[in-house]
Amino acid sequence: MATVVSHQAIGSIVSQRPFNFKASQFLKELPLNNPMKFRQKRFKIEATASQIPVFEPVLSPSKNITHESKKKSNEAALILIRHGESLWNEKNLFTGCVDVPLTEKGVAEAIEAGKRISNIPVDLIFTSSLIRAQMTAMLAMTQHRRKKVPIILHDESEKAQTWSHVFSEETRKQSIPVIAAWQLNERMYGELQGLNKEETAERYGKQQVHEWRRSYHIPPPKGESLEMCAERAVAYFEDNIEPELAFGNNVLIAAHGNSLRSIIMYLDKLTSQEVTSLELSTGLPLLYIYKDRKFMRRGSPVGPTEAGVYAYTKRLAQYRQKLDETL
Numbered sequence: 001m002a003t004v005v006s007h008q009a010i011g012s013i014v015s016q017r018p019f020n021f022k023a024s025q026f027l028k029e030l031p032l033n034n035p036m037k038f039r040q041k042r043f044k045i046e047a048t049a050s051q052i053p054v055f056e057p058v059l060s061p062s063k064n065i066t067h068e069s070k071k072k073s074n075e076a077a078l079i080l081i082r083h084g085e086s087l088w089n090e091k092n093l094f095t096g097c098v099d100v101p102l103t104e105k106g107v108a109e110a111i112e113a114g115k116r117i118s119n120i121p122v123d124l125i126f127t128s129s130l131i132r133a134q135m136t137a138m139l140a141m142t143q144h145r146r147k148k149v150p151i152i153l154h155d156e157s158e159k160a161q162t163w164s165h166v167f168s169e170e171t172r173k174q175s176i177p178v179i180a181a182w183q184l185n186e187r188m189y190g191e192l193q194g195l196n197k198e199e200t201a202e203r204y205g206k207q208q209v210h211e212w213r214r215s216y217h218i219p220p221p222k223g224e225s226l227e228m229c230a231e232r233a234v235a236y237f238e239d240n241i242e243p244e245l246a247f248g249n250n251v252l253i254a255a256h257g258n259s260l261r262s263i264i265m266y267l268d269k270l271t272s273q274e275v276t277s278l279e280l281s282t283g284l285p286l287l288y289i290y291k292d293r294k295f296m297r298r299g300s301p302v303g304p305t306e307a308g309v310y311a312y313t314k315r316l317a318q319y320r321q322k323l324d325e326t327l
């Protein structure tokens with residue numbers, strides 16, 4: 001199983017710290033001072049070269065919100081973007097977990113998506129581990145008015161964490177941590193990966209191929225059904241993304257048609273029947289407001305001048321006002 005990337009990586013400086021360095025001090029220096037992040041073992045920082053552990057994870061037992069008083073806000077924005085058109089979307093090939101990049105059209109879609117969300121503050125970005133989702137997130141963020149820099153966190157090794165450390169608090173404040181998680185990858189399409197969708201429908205019949213592509217329970221040959229995809233994608237969402245929203249962090253997720261269908265099924269409480277007709281366009285952002293532990297779907301922001309989006313929450317409205325004053 002892939003390691004869960006920690007936000008800690010952005011602030012980790014394990015080996016360079018003086019020995020009397022305190023965990024509390026360390027926490028203050030995190031880009032997002034969020035106690036929720038220490039719920040799991042994901043923030044385990046190994047002992048330093050001196051063998052003095054500088055940070056012990058705080059294990060919080062459940063998804064229930066703790067540290068209420070330290071919450072940034074009771075509401076947060078969640079933006080979902082399916083990646084822009086990929087080279088295999090263009091060729092009409094089943095892609096699944098094959099890691100192919102965006103086409104020129106996909107690049108343009110990602111930039112357009114970025115324009116639509118350019119006024120919504122983003123505290124944290126989650127992408128799949130696949131390049132098409134990561135390209136989409138990065139290209140979208142080039143359009144953001146706030147001009148914060150998205151930085152991909154690496155915790156594949158202690159060295160990777162240490163070597164990617166940012167030494168300026170000011171610079172950290174101007175960055176957005178990007179967490180890449182394989183659990184958000186596209187559904188694994190099994191023996192269909194690389195096959196042409198139209199030819200496959202001719203060979204196996206339209207109905208059969210439709211069931212493989214859109215049903216909840218039926219997996220394609222040797223691949224994942226949407227249900228199987230949901231087991232890892234929704235679990236990841238619940239364990240790693242929902243706590244961030246509950247804390248008040250605004251989150252952008254750039255992922256895939258089916259991993260996002262499974263997450264939307266969870267957010268909108270769709271039945272296994274209803275999800276069969278859910279189709280997501282490439283590069284179209286969807287906005288949800290998370291409030292009182294509920295998700296409210298707000299559709300797709302239509303552009304940087306869309307005032308309506310900012311009326312959804314007081315915090316977004318204030319943010320927008322501030323942006324207009326300062327930028």
Ligand SMILES: O=C(O)[C@@H](CO)OP(=O)(O)O
Binds near residue numbers: 089094189257258
């Ligand atoms: O090929 C794939 O990986 C997916 C998304 O492009 O296809 P589908 O249209 O069946 O969801």
